[in-house]
Amino acid sequence: MEFLTVENLCKQYGKGETQVNALDHVSFTIPKGQMTAVIGPSGSGKSTLLHILGGVDRPTSGKVYLDGQDVYAQNSKNLAVFRRRQVGLIYQFYNLIPVLSAEENITLPSIMDGRKPDPKQLEELLERLSLKERRNHLPSQLSGGQQQRVSIGRALFNSPGVILADEPTGNLDSKNSAEIVALLRQSNRDFKQTMIIITHDENVALQCDRILTISDGKITNDTMNNVS
Amino acid sequence: MKFETLLARRYITAQKRHSVLTTCSIVIAVALMTMLFCLYSTLMTVKRNEAYDDLPGHFALYGLSDEQAEKLKTIPEIGEIRTEEEYGKTVRYIVLGKEIDSEKFFIDRIKETAGIEKDNHDFHYNINYDLLSFDRLTDDAKLEMAMTFAMFFVVVIVFMMLLRLVIDTSFEVSSKERERQFGVLQSVGATPKQIVRIMTSEGIMLSVIGVPLGGALGVLLGYVTYRAVLTTGIAKVMYGSQEKIDRLVTYSVSPWMVALGMLLGFVWVMFSAYGTGMRVIKKSPVESISARPNAVKKIRRFSISGLLFGWTGKLASRNARRQKKRFIITVLSLTLSLLMFAVFGVIMDLAEDYYRRAWFIVDDLGIQESDFVIMYSAAELPDQDDTDEERVQFQLLMSDPLAYREGIKILSDSGYFTDIEYVDNRHGKMLKQDGTEGTRIQVYYLNRVGYDRIWKYQEAPMSYDEFVKYGKAITLNAPQSFLDQKPDAVTFQGKNMVPISAEEGEKFYDPDADQDTDEERIVRIGDGTEHDPYVYYKMEHFTATLPVGMDAQSKYANNDSSGSGEIWLLLPEERYEQDLAMYGGQQYNFGFTISCKLKNESDYQKATDFIDANRHLMIGESAYDAMRTARTVLAAVKMAALFINLMVALIAAVNMVNIISTGIINRKSELASMQCCGMTRGQMYRMSVIECLQFVLRAAVCASILAVLIIWGTDSFMNFVVGGEIFAQRGMTDGGVIVSYSVPVVRIWLSAAVAFVIAICASLLPLRRMQQEPLVEQIRAVE
Structure with a gap:
């Protein structure tokens, strides 16, 4: 059963001589619960792809279907609600809200949705993220690894259909990187969440079910990985 | 080109919005300063005209013969001697001096040169001390004018302190955004002096446009104020006829005064730029580089906004306190401006009403x-x-x-x-x-x-x-x-x-x-x-x-x-x-x-x-004439109060617009990040509006409390010191209360509503502009 379908996705920046094709007729599908790594050199279009999949950036042409729903057929308000409920975004630089505590950052999508966060779910997630002791700390009072865990918590809390991570370990040391990948893998297995991870780190890519290689805006390689 | 100048120029062109904002702040500051000097110059000219009108010379000599007067022309300190005649006969000689040490010695010299004997009782003279002062001819006059100018300068310094807030905010905002870059520059070898010089070079470059524009605007503002003062009728009260007003009360723009106003404005800009540079280099390069933008170290968890408006209110409350010092300064200046507008207005109305009824x-x-x-x-x-x-x-x-x-x-x-x-x-x-x-x-x-x-x-x-x-x-x-x-x-x-x-x-x-x-x-x-x-x-x-x-x-x-x-x-x-x-x-x-x-x-x-x-x-x-005089004087006082009020309101408004709009711009990536997490535009606008509301609401509440206290004080003073029955007899009391409590409070909230509209514009305009950029671009701002 295909959960995410990408059809002829194109994204162009600039005009005339300065025009850049960040994505050039990219098409692929991802089944529910698959953990996919997207690798490729800098400027190959990985982040652009991720942003378009997450409803953050609009494609020049092409379609993205998530759970059968045409993502870009929605207006901007519905697209925001879609991001809130269906997508979990993880950034390399965490992008946490500095005035909110770790706990408040994690529950933010749920709060924005007008729902009271489920305390049981929150406790479980904080336990899983090893952030129980740091729940009331502000981002400025957390280490890089802890901030990234908060960012993952924020992405997971609403149980979205797809988790999109843009180099989640890019800013972390090897120990913290290993912990983060293990955390993502565990969540993928436990909650059957579809995950797309952009990475430069081969170790991260090898822990994913599938590796998509992108170069000059095109998918150049699509390999299945046998992860035990 | 020196690297500091080069970088300053690049920053100016790269940060267009900040540059425009800083230039506007410089224009406002220089304009207000120049206006002050123009008004001083006008006042001095009017006073001189008045002295000249009383006696059109420095000295008036009586009882001299034409020969004696002729002899006086040899005195080098005398610039001009005019004859005043009545019915074809010389009544007096008007002397205009040049440089005079002392008027007493000068008169002695005149007597000596003209050959006036001690027992000559026909000779007598008048000295126009005021004109001597305004023309700074004697040593005493020079000292007197220096004292007058010194007193004026005290006002200028107070004014400069207020203006500093305006320029400082602009420079600080623009430097804050480049804090990391300054850290990098220092780490690659830029000395603290060079960093400060980048800021001062920026100040000089922006002043090239801001100072002349401010100067011109100041002259114009001075003229507008002069016309406004004339319309109050105060000149008519002082000088009587329109002919005399036209002759004496003229708007005078002394090029020296304009230049001095502009120079002081420029010096103040340089102080602000230098101060900002000094603040930047206080941090070590490592601190500057590692400092994340908008790092928050402490927050207050409970807020009334949160209680009233939910999570958007909570976020808005925490955002507003991220720059606590500026938040407090803005709320204070806004409070002061609302308070002055409302309470001073009501007290002046009361005084006017009292004087009106007193007649x-x-x-x-x-x-x-x-x-x-x-x-x-x-x-x-x-x-x-x-x-x-x-x-x-x-x-x-x-x-x-x-x-x-x-x-x-x-x-x-x-x-x-x-x-x-x-x-x-x-x-x-x-x-x-x-x-x-x-x-x-x-x-x-x-x-x-x-x-x-x-x-x-x-x-x-x-x-x-x-x-x-x-x-x-x-x-x-x-x-x-x-x-x-x-x-x-x-x-x-x-x-x-x-x-x-x-x-x-x-x-x-x-x-x-x-x-x-x-x-x-x-x-x-x-x-x-x-x-x-x-x-x-x-x-x-x-x-x-x-x-x-x-x-x-x-x-x-x-x-x-x-x-x-x-x-x-x-x-x-x-x-x-x-x-x-x-x-x-x-x-x-x-x-x-x-x-x-x-x-x-x-x-x-x-x-x-x-x-x-x-x-x-x-x-x-x-009773009309006396009443009209009182009303005119009160109108002039009200005008002066309104002028000061406008200045404070302008400073408060500029501060508020600065802090709100730059607060939004500084949080560009953060706002984008929240949108990526699913925040709708509506929710974002709501949060921004609540942020604006916090400034205005706080200022309005503080101003209302202070207003009630001031009015209570004034009312008690009127009732117990002046005597309540005087006011009661004139129908000026309502249940024993002389000064209305409701009017200033209503005025405060109406003005607060205007301030709220300005704040919303300052907040929503950059937000709307930001929304035109793709989310990806906005979120990249931090990376």
Whole structure:
């Protein structure tokens, strides 16, 4: 059963001589619960792809279907609600809200949705993220690894259909990187969440079910990985 | 090109929005400074013109011969000698000096050069000390002018302190965004001095545009202020005629003063730029590089906004406190501006109201708020002495008791007057059942204007039309025993004057008799000349009965002393003619008053001329002139207050706009990040609006509390020090409260609403602009 379908996705920046094709007729599908790594050199279009999949950036042409729903057929308000409920975004630089505590950052999508966060779910997630002791700390009072865990918590809390991570370990040391990948893998297995991870780190890519290689805006390689 | 200049130039072009904002701040600061100097220059010129107008030279020499005057031209300190003549003869010589050490030595030199002997008593002189000061000719004058300028400079320094907030905010915001870059520059070898120089170079470059623009705007603002001051009429009060105003009160822009204003503005810009640079280098390069933008170290978890508006309110509250110092400064300046606007305005209104009413006559019925009071009005009385009011009064007693109607008609027809009030007063003593006299009774016949005036500050017992139909007198004041009796009618006895023959009159006339008590006395009017022969009257009693209805005590009736034990009855004018038969002719010691307001202020002179021309019909008293002077002075004070208020409001507004708009711009990636997590535009706008609300709400609440405290203080002062009864008598109190509590609070909240609109614009405009960028671009701002 295909959960995410990408059809002829194109994204162009600039005009005339300065025009850049960040994505050039990219098409692929991802089944529910698959953990996919997207690798490729800098400027190959990985982040652009991720942003378009997450409803953050609009494609020049092409379609993205998530759970059968045409993502870009929605207006901007519905697209925001879609991001809130269906997508979990993880950034390399965490992008946490500095005035909110770790706990408040994690529950933010749920709060924005007008729902009271489920305390049981929150406790479980904080336990899983090893952030129980740091729940009331502000981002400025957390280490890089802890901030990234908060960012993952924020992405997971609403149980979205797809988790999109843009180099989640890019800013972390090897120990913290290993912990983060293990955390993502565990969540993928436990909650059957579809995950797309952009990475430069081969170790991260090898822990994913599938590796998509992108170069000059095109998918150049699509390999299945046998992860035990 | 030096690298500091190069970088400064690049930053200016790269951060266009910040550069524009900083330039605008410089323009405002320099403009206000230049305006201040232009106004000082104008004031000094006006004062000099005034001194010159009194004596058009530094010295006036009297009793000199032409030869002696000629000799004076050899004195090097003398610039010019002019001759003033009257009827072809020289009256005095006007001397304009150049450089004079001391006026005493100068006069000695003149005497010596002209050869004036000690015993020459014809020679005398006048020294125009003011003109000497303004022209800075003597050492004392130079010192005096330096002192004046020093005093002005104190004001300038206070002003500069306020302006610093405006420029500082702009520089700090722009440097804050580059903090990391400054750290990087230092780490690759830039010295702290070079970093400071980047900021000062930026200051110089932005000043190239900002300072001349500010200077020009300052000159213009100065002119606008000058015109505004002229419109208050203060110049007219000070100088009288328009010709004198045109001659003396001119807008003067001294190039030196403009240059000084601009220079000071520029120096202040450089101080701000330098200060900002110094703040930047206080942090080590590592601190600057590692510092994440918008790092928050402490937050207050509970907030009223959160309680009221939910999570958007909570976020807004925390965001507003991210720059606590600036938040406090902005709220404080906003509070001050709202407070000044509301409270000062109300106190000035009160002062104006008090002064306005202070000139009015407070008669038995309360405050007489008219511009003219026509004491006695009647039919034409030929050949009377206008200045002898007593005589006019007696002459009037002979006239037709309905003659006042003619007076009203004349006034009304002139077209100068409005709200013409008529009050006729008859009095006598109540007749008891045993025939003896009792309480004194005053009967007032009033027209609609007079009736409405009594009830201006309180609820009327009925309308004037109902009063006319009522058919009974309203008791305005009476002893409690009278009120308790509730009589249906009252009978009283008064005095009348009946004309008698000259023979009979001459027989009994006693010039030494007491006019008030001797009821059998013969009254004589006229001066006994052929032109105005004596006319004699005999005093007779009359008895009148009036129906009495409801009592309606007036809070403002002037019954403090004599009136406290009297019975005062009100009746409509329409009844007067009918009751005349009862009073039976001219009554002794009666009076009627016609008062009115001026229709158009510009017609004042014509109106007074009209009254003067009709002095054979009326004697008019006007409180208008004094009132107008007081009003003009108050208007000028209000104008000055408004000016200061506007300055504070401008600074507050610039600060608020700065902090809000830059706060939004600085959080670009953060806002984008929240949108990536699913925040809708609506939610984002809502959060921004709440952020704006916090500034304004806090300022408005603080200003309201302070306003109530100040008003309480003022009210207590007025009631206990000045005396509440003075205000009560003039209808200026409401339940013992002199200064209104509600007006300033309403004004504060209305002004706060305006500030809120400005804040929303400052917040939503950058937000909307940001929304035009793709989310990806916005989120990359941090990376």
